[in-house]
Amino acid sequence: MSRSYTDPRLAAVYDELNPPNAADRFYLDLAGDAPRAVLDMGCGTGWLACELAARGHLVTGVDPAPAMLDVARARPGGKTVTWITGDAAHLALETRFDFIVMTGHVFQVFLEDREIAAALANLRRHLSPGGRIAFETRNALVRAWETWTPERTTTRVHVPNAGAVDVHYALRSVDGPFVTFETRFQFGPDDLLVTTNTLRFMARDEVAKVLAEAGLDNVTWYGDWNGSPFSPESREIIAIAGC
Numbered sequence: 143m144s145r146s147y148t149d150p151r152l153a154a155v156y157d158e159l160n161p162p163n164a165a166d167r168f169y170l171d172l173a174g175d176a177p178r179a180v181l182d183m184g185c186g187t188g189w190l191a192c193e194l195a196a197r198g199h200l201v202t203g204v205d206p207a208p209a210m211l212d213v214a215r216a217r218p219g220g221k222t223v224t225w226i227t228g229d230a231a232h233l234a235l236e237t238r239f240d241f242i243v244m245t246g247h248v249f250q251v252f253l254e255d256r257e258i259a260a261a262l263a264n265l266r267r268h269l270s271p272g273g274r275i276a277f278e279t280r281n282a283l284v285r286a287w288e289t290w291t292p293e294r295t296t297t298r299v300h301v302p303n304a305g306a307v308d309v310h311y312a313l314r315s316v317d318g319p320f321v322t323f324e325t326r327f328q329f330g331p332d333d334l335l336v337t338t339n340t341l342r343f344m345a346r347d348e349v350a351k352v353l354a355e356a357g358l359d360n361v362t363w364y365g366d367w368n369g370s371p372f373s374p375e376s377r378e379i380i381a382i383a384g385c
């Protein structure tokens with residue numbers, strides 16, 4: 143697993159770098175007002191899970207990175223969610239969920255075909271009859287990685303107990319669908335921490351194929367958080383599927 147999520151110093155930076163956004167609002171609306179059993183897979187530091195719980199849902203947040211879950215447990219509302227250390231392919235709960243959400247491009251950390259298949263099949267097993275799973279992945283056709291340069295991504299965030307941290311991304315390689323990039327965290331003049339991550343990019347038809355193979359169908363597709371339909375130019379592939 144990437145050090146971006148396992149290192150407590152970096153987990154502490156996550157919320158400052160990734161404040162609540164249009165994706166979170168989209169999934170909150172999708173969950174609806176009626177209380178439901180919700181699974182937030184790859185919940186990270188747990189903002190969305192806590193917000194879902196605050197709206198009356200019965201929420202389970204699952205993530206394989208203990209450092210991320212430590213931040214989640216400590217946040218306001220952290221006691222309103224059941225937190226579990228686990229991952230998409232191996233989680234084995236008796237509970238079945240009306241709504242499973244997997245956001246923050248978690249889907250792109252599944253690199254191999256078999257990982258994708260195992261994750262989707264397992265998430266399907268955790269759906270109650272009529273339940274829906276929703277997630278997004280960046281559209282490969284739009285080549286978002288081309289903007290992942292120091293010039294275009296450098297930002298400074300202020301982290302409690304750590305002070306100012308300068309962060310930027312640097313693309314390392316593109317090998318077919320696999321994009322590898324560094325994230326460089328400068329905590330101080332002599333305190334640089336570098337992580338390397340690889341993400342898989344897919345086209346919409348490939349996502350449709352893996353969903354169908356996992357027995358997930360009736361897919362609704364969007365291309366933007368404002369609810370626009372998917373088009374080949376869309377930055378996001380947003381899929382909402384059931385079984």
Ligand SMILES: C[S@@+](CC[C@H](N)C(=O)[O-])C[C@H]1O[C@@H](n2cnc3c(N)ncnc32)[C@H](O)[C@@H]1O
Binds near residue numbers: 147184186187207
């Ligand atoms: C970019 S963060 C997204 C966190 C959160 N969903 C959000 O939107 O802020 C990616 C998360 O995926 C988690 N992750 C990594 N591998 C995973 C896996 N195999 N199954 C589920 N989650 C995974 C990481 O630990 C990390 O917390």
